[in-house]
Amino acid sequence: MSRFTLPPLGYPFDALEPNIDERTMRIHYLKHHQTYINHLNAALERHPELMEKSLTELLSDLRAIPEDIRTDVRNNGGGHYNHSLLWKILTPGGSNRPVGLLKQAIDRELNGYDSFRAVFSRAAAEQFGSGWAWLVVDEDDRLQVTRMANQDNPVMVGKTPILGIDVWEHAYYLKYQNRRAEYIDHFIPLINWDVVAGKYEQVLKQFS
Numbered sequence: 001m002s003r004f005t006l007p008p009l010g011y012p013f014d015a016l017e018p019n020i021d022e023r024t025m026r027i028h029y030l031k032h033h034q035t036y037i038n039h040l041n042a043a044l045e046r047h048p049e050l051m052e053k054s055l056t057e058l059l060s061d062l063r064a065i066p067e068d069i070r071t072d073v074r075n076n077g078g079g080h081y082n083h084s085l086l087w088k089i090l091t092p093g094g095s096n097r098p099v100g101l102l103k104q105a106i107d108r109e110l111n112g113y114d115s116f117r118a119v120f121s122r123a124a125a126e127q128f129g130s131g132w133a134w135l136v137v138d139e140d141d142r143l144q145v146t147r148m149a150n151q152d153n154p155v156m157v158g159k160t161p162i163l164g165i166d167v168w169e170h171a172y173y174l175k176y177q178n179r180r181a182e183y184i185d186h187f188i189p190l191i192n193w194d195v196v197a198g199k200y201e202q203v204l205k206q207f208s
């Protein structure tokens with residue numbers, strides 16, 4: 001049996017139209033995400049002793065992964081983690097602005113929503129080549145906007161991501177072609193801040 005499987009999308013492929021088109025969603029979820037999972041499982045089959053570890057455990061200590069599969073776990077484990085988070089924080093409904101403790105933290109630590117949005121959009125636009133921009137909770141429970149290349153994930157550097165935007169071309173090229181900034185502007189209104197706020201509160205509880 002495969003160790004990791006594709007999590008449910010949670011909404012129809014066309015639910016994020018027109019901002020994210022149905023065809024992109026289908027290919028992104030069914031092909032790209034599934035391929036990361038297949039390659040991750042294939043790598044772990046070569047080291048069954050790792051089968052018991054959670055994805056977060058695998059990614060948060062890559063040095064402990066045997067060298068012959070370390071890059072595969074990094075890229076494909078990262079790909080699985082990142083896309084699993086991505087589907088969850090997008091929604092056709094939900095709060096379209098930060099709520100609760102997260103709203104307070106964004107006001108306190110990131111100078112409010114408008115400033116967050118500008119910094120997050122810039123990080124996503126400026127990531128050279130493939131990668132992600134992130135909103136993370138750092139080691140001191142503080143919010144940070146960051147960006148990472150390829151399928152790298154903040155857990156690899158001791159931070160917890162609560163929101164991410166995929167800026168690989170496969171995430172937007174069919175609809176937006178080279179207009180990444182336009183994709184970013186249309187992505188942000190789809191964020192389900194109820195889910196992101198829930199993740200933030202979970203992280204605070206975990207480390208309190």
Ligand SMILES: [Fe+2]
Pocket residue numbers: 028032083166168170171
């Ligand atoms: Fe992607």
